[in-house]
Amino acid sequence: MVIKSAKYLTSAVKKEDFLSDKKEVAFVGRSNVGKSSLINALTGQKKLAKTSSTPGLTKMVNYFLINDEFYFVDLPGYGYSKTGKSHVKIWSSLIEDYFLLSKNLRLVFILVDIRHKPTELDEAMLKFLFYHNIPCKIIATKCDKVAKSKIGVSLQNIATSLGVGKANILAFSSETGYGKDKLLESIGELLKDEAEE
Numbered sequence: 020m021v022i023k024s025a026k027y028l029t030s031a032v033k034k035e036d037f038l039s040d041k042k043e044v045a046f047v048g049r050s051n052v053g054k055s056s057l058i059n060a061l062t063g064q065k066k067l068a069k070t071s072s073t074p075g076l077t078k079m080v081n082y083f084l085i086n087d088e089f090y091f092v093d094l095p096g097y098g099y100s101k102t103g104k105s106h107v108k109i110w111s112s113l114i115e116d117y118f119l120l121s122k123n124l125r126l127v128f129i130l131v132d133i134r135h136k137p138t139e140l141d142e143a144m145l146k147f148l149f150y151h152n153i154p155c156k157i158i159a160t161k162c163d164k165v166a167k168s169k170i171g172v173s174l175q176n177i178a179t180s181l182g183v184g185k186a187n188i189l190a191f192s193s194e195t196g197y198g199k200d201k202l203l204e205s206i207g208e209l210l211k212d213e214a215e216e
């Protein structure tokens with residue numbers, strides 16, 4: 020598919036703010052894994068989603084209108100959260116609310132860093148989505164950081180560690196655009212299949 024237009028629409032800070040009028044494709048993952056950069060790379064707009072080298076800043080559910088047809092949704096990052104003195108391992112209840120209430124959600128991409136073994140939270144997120152019958156795929160981000168010849172092995176390791184088939188994982192780089200066409204194709208297929216139903 021081709022992205023002809025993309026614009027930031029709104030952000031939800033509570034469940035009452037969630038949109039429900041269009042199909043949604045959501046991106047989730049630990050803070051700093053590259054969610055916002057991926058949305059910028061896919062849409063070809065460098066400043067559409069706010070990117071940051073400081074983890075944990077995005078706490079809202081951000082909606083981007085694509086081709087006046089569907090939404091990309093940038094979800095809050097999960098991971099260690101500094102609340103007062105303690106660091107707790109969490110994802111926000113806003114993420115759970117989003118998954119449970121978004122009836123037009125068609126696909127969730129869980130982003131993991133291609134250089135690292137998925138974390139317990141990545142596994143928990145995958146299980147949560149399986150449990151609630153929400154279709155999901157994995158994107159291994161920052162693949163410009165590993166040699167091209169190592170991408171295949173890295174994907175296999177991530178697949179094995181998460182217990183999913185390698186076909187469910189795509190390698191991606193926001194820096195080089197690696198994987199962009201495949202990713203757009205799989206989003207296009209998903210939305211097209213539905214139009215034919």
Ligand SMILES: Nc1nc2c(ncn2[C@@H]2O[C@H](COP(=O)(O)OP(=O)(O)O)[C@@H](O)[C@H]2O)c(=O)[nH]1
Pocket residue numbers: 048049050051052053054055056057069070071072074075077096160161162163164191192193194195
């Ligand atoms: N080398 C490289 N760096 C990336 C890539 N994607 C994101 N980053 C960097 O990782 C940091 C976090 O990215 P961001 O998109 O804000 O992550 P988010 O918290 O998941 O939204 C930023 O400094 C980005 O420049 C990538 O594909 N390759």
Ligand SMILES: [Mg+2]
Pocket residue numbers: 054055056069070071077093
């Ligand atoms: Mg972000």
